[in-house]
Amino acid sequence: MPAPRAQEPVTVSVFAQRFSATRRGARLARRLATHRLDLWDLPYGSPDSDTVTLVVAELAANAALHGSVAGRDFELRLTYDRAAGLVRVEVSDTHPGLPDASARPPEDADGGRGLLLVAAVADRWGVAGRTGPGKTVWAECAVGAQGVRL
Numbered sequence: 001m002p003a004p005r006a007q008e009p010v011t012v013s014v015f016a017q018r019f020s021a022t023r024r025g026a027r028l029a030r031r032l033a034t035h036r037l038d039l040w041d042l043p044y045g046s047p048d049s050d051t052v053t054l055v056v057a058e059l060a061a062n063a064a065l066h067g068s069v070a071g072r073d074f075e076l077r078l079t080y081d082r083a084a085g086l087v088r089v090e091v092s093d094t095h096p097g098l099p100d101a102s103a104r105p106p107e108d109a110d111g112g113r114g115l116l117l118v119a120a121v122a123d124r125w126g127v128a129g130r131t132g133p134g135k136t137v138w139a140e141c142a143v144g145a146q147g148v149r150l
Helices: 023-039 047-065 114-121
Strands: 012-020 073-081 086-093 124-129 135-142
Touching: 012 023, 023 047, 023 073, 023 086, 047 073, 047 086, 047 114, 047 135, 114 124
Parallel strands: none
Antiparallel strands: 012 073, 073 086, 086 135, 124 135
16 A cells, blocks of 8 residues: 555635626625635735735626627636745636726726726736637736736
């Protein structure tokens, strides 16, 4: 009988949930993401939590406002790699249109700066295809010892 081996510690945690493509769904995604980060020892109100929460809020709001298709939800996926000190945020929707990161709103506009905020606080972000209709907008934020810009 072989000797038992020590189990590798789990260093990657994942949270995934679908939300209605509404303002209420976007707000709930942000709140649940903040709660999940707190469970992952990225405490509420910390710079790490605030940065990731801002990214989730902007990407979820974009999915609800610009990526919604009648009768379809959007999905939020958070992946926390403790060993790498990285949280990856993915928001998938079913709308075929891609975000335009080069668009600059007029100075007096009330909105249109969400992706500029994501680009400012995330270490990397982009858009990827997905199985089925739509796209996934993702962002990665360094957390822990690597520090986070906010």
